[in-house]
Amino acid sequence: MGGSLRVAVLGAPGVGKTAIIRQFLFGDYPERHRPTDGPRLYRPAVLLDGAVYDLSIRDGDGARPGQNPGGPECLYICLPPLVVLDQCTTEHGCVSLREWPDPKDWSLQDTDAFVLVYDICSPDSFDYVKALRQRISETRWAHGHRPAGAPEAPILVVGNKRDRQRLRFGPRRALAALVRRGWRCGYLECSAKYNWHVLRLFRELLRCALVRARPAHPALRLQGALHPARCSLM
Numbered sequence: 507m508g509g510s511l512r513v514a515v516l517g518a519p520g521v522g523k524t525a526i527i528r529q530f531l532f533g534d535y536p537e538r539h540r541p542t543d544g545p546r547l548y549r550p551a552v553l554l555d556g557a558v559y560d561l562s563i564r565d566g567d568g569a570r571p572g573q574n575p576g577g578p579e580c581l582y583i584c585l586p587p588l589v590v591l592d593q594c595t596t597e598h599g600c601v602s603l604r605e606w607p608d609p610k611d612w613s614l615q616d617t618d619a620f621v622l623v624y625d626i627c628s629p630d631s632f633d634y635v636k637a638l639r640q641r642i643s644e645t646r647w648a649h650g651h652r653p654a655g656a657p658e659a660p661i662l663v664v665g666n667k668r669d670r671q672r673l674r675f676g677p678r679r680a681l682a683a684l685v686r687r688g689w690r691c692g693y694l695e696c697s698a699k700y701n702w703h704v705l706r707l708f709r710e711l712l713r714c715a716l717v718r719a720r721p722a723h724p725a726l727r728l729q730g731a732l733h734p735a736r737c738s739l740m
Contacts, residue, residue, distance in 0.1 A: 508557030511715055512616060513708075514564040517623035518634040522666040525698035526623065527565050530708050535699055542566055554712055561712070564617075619660050619715040621707070626665040626674040626695065632681070635663060639689055660714045664707060665695040 515523045524542050528534055531550055545566035552561050622638050624631040639661060663685045665678070678695060685693040692714070696703035 508559040510560040511618045512562045513619050514617045515621045516638050518631040521623045521625045521631050522698045523623050524565055529698050529701045529704045617659055619711050621662050623664045623666050625667050627670050629675045662692040662711050668695045668697040669699050
C-alpha cells in the first residue's frame, strides 16, 4: 500500500463537483442536475505510479443551505472499485460562504490537496472559488503560524463545462495567468460531461500531493506535473 490521501472538492452549487467525481470513479454523467444533499465522502482505492493508495474524496463545502455550519453533519460514504491512475509508459447566483464547514472539519485541517471548481460560464462561481482559496489559507493556520518546513497542500483551480466554451465569461489564458501567478495555484479546465481532462485532473493532483514536501512551491510543482510531455493516459 502506498498510504492514504485526502482530497476536498469544493465550489459553488451547480458547478459540477459531483459530476467530475462520478466521471472519475464510475465513468457516468447525470444529464439532469440534482443538487447534492449535504456533503459526501467517496473512498476509492487508486493505483498511481505502481502503488495503491486509499483515497478519501470529500464532495461539497459542508453544511446545507440554512444548516448551522458548526452543527453536526451526516456524511454519505461510498466505496467505489479500484481506479487506475498509472501511466503505461448552468447558471448560478452569488452564494454566501455561510455554507463553509466547521474549521475543525478534516476537509480543511488535514486535507492533502484541494480541488476548487468553478463554471467557466459563471463569473460568480469564479469569485466564490477566489473566496474559498482565501478562506482555506486563513482557516488552516488560524490558530498559529505554519510550522517551519511544513508542506502546503496543493490547490488546483478547475474550470468545468469546457464543452460550453462559446459561453465562457473570460479568456482561458487570462484566468490561468491570474490563478497561477496571482493566487499561486494550479489551473486546469475540464468537461465533466464529455470526460475531458477528468482523469488527468486527479492523477496529477495526487502526484503533486505526494511530492508536496519538496522545497519548490506547490503551484510550481503542480504546473510542472501538468506539462503534457510528462504524462500520458493509460
